[in-house]
Amino acid sequence: MTTAARGSRIGVARLAAVDAIAADDLHKRYKDVQALDGVSFDVREGEVFGLLGPNGAGKSTTVRVLTTLTRPDSGRASVAGHDVVAHPERVRSAIGYVAQDSGVDWEATGRENLLLQGRIHALAGAPLRARVDELLGLVGLADAADRVARGYSGGMKRRLDIAIGLVHRPRVLFLDEPTTGLDPEARAAMWVEVERLARQESLTILLTTHYLEEADRLAERVAIVSRGRVVVQGRPDELKAGLHGESVTVELRDVDGRLGEASQVVGAIDGAGEVHVEGQAVRARVPDGARAIPVILSTLESRGFSVASVTTARPSLDDVYLHYTGREFATEDEAGRE
Amino acid sequence: MTQVFRHTGWMVVRQARNLMREPIWIAMMVIQPLLWLLLYGQLFSKVPQLRGGASSYVEFLTPGIVCMNAFFGGTWAGMAMITDLDRHVVDRFLASPASRVAIVLSQVIRAGITAVLQALLLLGISYALGVRVHGGVAGWLVVLAASSLLAMVFAGFSNGIALLVRREASMIATANFVGLPLMFLSSILLGVQTMPRWMQDVARYNPVNWGAQAARNAVVVGGAWWPSGQYLLFLLAAAAATTSFATWTFRAYQRSI
Numbered sequence: 370m371t372t373a374a375r376g377s378r379i380g381v382a383r384l385a386a387v388d389a390i391a392a393d394d395l396h397k398r399y400k401d402v403q404a405l406d407g408v409s410f411d412v413r414e415g416e417v418f419g420l421l422g423p424n425g426a427g428k429s430t431t432v433r434v435l436t437t438l439t440r441p442d443s444g445r446a447s448v449a450g451h452d453v454v455a456h457p458e459r460v461r462s463a464i465g466y467v468a469q470d471s472g473v474d475w476e477a478t479g480r481e482n483l484l485l486q487g488r489i490h491a492l493a494g495a496p497l498r499a500r501v502d503e504l505l506g507l508v509g510l511a512d513a514a515d516r517v518a519r520g521y522s523g524g525m526k527r528r529l530d531i532a533i534g535l536v537h538r539p540r541v542l543f544l545d546e547p548t549t550g551l552d553p554e555a556r557a558a559m560w561v562e563v564e565r566l567a568r569q570e571s572l573t574i575l576l577t578t579h580y581l582e583e584a585d586r587l588a589e590r591v592a593i594v595s596r597g598r599v600v601v602q603g604r605p606d607e608l609k610a611g612l613h614g615e616s617v618t619v620e621l622r623d624v625d626g627r628l629g630e631a632s633q634v635v636g637a638i639d640g641a642g643e644v645h646v647e648g649q650a651v652r653a654r655v656p657d658g659a660r661a662i663p664v665i666l667s668t669l670e671s672r673g674f675s676v677a678s679v680t681t682a683r684p685s686l687d688d689v690y691l692h693y694t695g696r697e698f699a700t701e702d703e704a705g706r707e
Numbered sequence: 708m709t710q711v712f713r714h715t716g717w718m719v720v721r722q723a724r725n726l727m728r729e730p731i732w733i734a735m736m737v738i739q740p741l742l743w744l745l746l747y748g749q750l751f752s753k754v755p756q757l758r759g760g761a762s763s764y765v766e767f768l769t770p771g772i773v774c775m776n777a778f779f780g781g782t783w784a785g786m787a788m789i790t791d792l793d794r795h796v797v798d799r800f801l802a803s804p805a806s807r808v809a810i811v812l813s814q815v816i817r818a819g820i821t822a823v824l825q826a827l828l829l830l831g832i833s834y835a836l837g838v839r840v841h842g843g844v845a846g847w848l849v850v851l852a853a854s855s856l857l858a859m860v861f862a863g864f865s866n867g868i869a870l871l872v873r874r875e876a877s878m879i880a881t882a883n884f885v886g887l888p889l890m891f892l893s894s895i896l897l898g899v900q901t902m903p904r905w906m907q908d909v910a911r912y913n914p915v916n917w918g919a920q921a922a923r924n925a926v927v928v929g930g931a932w933w934p935s936g937q938y939l940l941f942l943l944a945a946a947a948a949t950t951s952f953a954t955w956t957f958r959a960y961q962r963s964i
């Protein structure tokens with residue numbers, strides 16, 4: 370089931386549960402921009418959760434609130450069981466944060482970057498050195514470990530960022546736009562990386578992205594963010610089935626006022642919705658077009674209808690976004706880029 | 708509190724290590740003060756009234772150049788903060804348990820350490836040129852204290868500005884705007900008694916001049932410990948004030964993200 374966000378009603382009961390992250394009605398304003406306008410969602414322990422939305426939707430601001438970098442104007446949030454406003458220092462010890470922009474110290478080697486971050490997290494001595502070696506191996510930087518990061522490629526810096534975020538074995542990892550700026554090859558490699566981390570380090574991961582396919586591939590559940598609000602959250606396949614659906618258009622010949630009956634036939638399909646008539650055609654949204662079409666065709670023909678054509682439209686990112694916001698994703702994404 | 712010191716220590720090590728990887732930076736840190744010393748030493752050596760009681764102009768100039776380096780080095784210290792802001796290293800620290808004070812304080816202390824190393828180098832070279840610190844060991848310590856405190860005063864200021872403007876171009880403009888006037892309103896190159904009356908009055912409130920006077924007392928006079936001590940206390944207070952200013956602008960930066 371998909372659940373539309375209902376603002377503060379998600380609230381208190383869930384904050385008390387074992388959620389790794391609980392955001393409740395977060396508001397944040399920067400001068401003339403309402404960056405967050407009531408963001409609510411929750412992430413369960415151990416899951417990979419995606420915040421999906423166009424540029425400027427409020428994803429990064431949400432992450433900055435959850436990582437204690439910025440305070441919300443109102444609303445509550447807890448991460449790993451700690452309130453981000455009341456106990457930011459506890460949150461910081463429990464999380465790893467991989468920002469949208471790399472936080473790598475260019476003039477230090479990969480190993481030095483990791484050692485310093487480890488020390489800040491109160492690690493020391495042999496355990497720290499062992500952990501750093503382990504991570505360098507994990508992200509494939511063992512050979513480059515003692516080179517200054519200035520010479521790393523974009524993908525290598527990104528992998529070092531992730532290692533830096535993991536050095537203290539955080540319970541929750543934030544990945545803010547992990548593949549933005551990477552070429553398709555590096556992006557695919559990063560996806561494999563994130564999947565492996567989710568398994569090996571048994572982490573809760575919150576990732577933000579403006580690529581639907583990325584959320585689809587990596588996230589067990591997603592929340593779609595638009596203009597500072599979560600418009601819907603749920604499993605990607607459910608979102609696609611329930612929200613995108615597929616639109617089926619059945620064009621008929623010589624219907625002679627029997628369009629109402631044709632609509633009923635189409636509407637009788639399991640899960641069909643938004644059935645309406647357009648000229649000589651019946652349009653509807655069905656969960657699975659491939660299964661619906663044969664049933665529609667055989668039922669209509671058995672009742673003596675003459676079918677001219679049947680078309681299905683595959684769901685796209687624009688469709689989902691359009692469905693929930695009434696706006697086109699690409700236009701919003703471009704506008705949000707500034 | 709011990710956490711602040713530990714984190715400051717690691718961050719100073721990080722910055723120092725990064726700088727040691729810049730051969731050009733090291734070369735400039737060594738060559739530039741020497742150039743000043745030799746250039747000015749030659750330029751003004753024939754003008755006896757500039758010496759202010761020293762046996763040679765180089766002797767007069769050495770403590771001045773030590774302070775000039777310390778103070779110039781300090782005014783540019785904020786550039787490292789801007790680089791860390793640009794590369795999001797600061798944000799990375801902020802999302803970790805890193806001490807907030809250490810992020811700022813490490814920049815200030817690093818500037819102080821750099822100034823001490825340069826002062827030692829300059830004193831060594833000028834020794835070869837025949838300059839003797841008349842104040843002996845205590846004199847050396849006063850010169851080193853003056854240079855490190857002076858660097859920290861301006862490093863605090865510079866970091867505060869860096870965190871306000873957050874852009875290299877604005878930072879450079881500010882450093883230039885502050886640098887030369889404060890140098891000429893001090894006794895770094897010329898004795899205070901050669902200045903017009905109003906400049907002498909202004910110089911009295913110039914931290915650069917406090918450092919230059921303390922260092923010069925130690926090298927040339929080899930005494931006047933009480934006024935020198937006062938100057939050092941003024942510098943300490945100023946360093947505390949500018950570092951507080953930087954931590955205050957750091958909080959302003961945090962609020963802006």
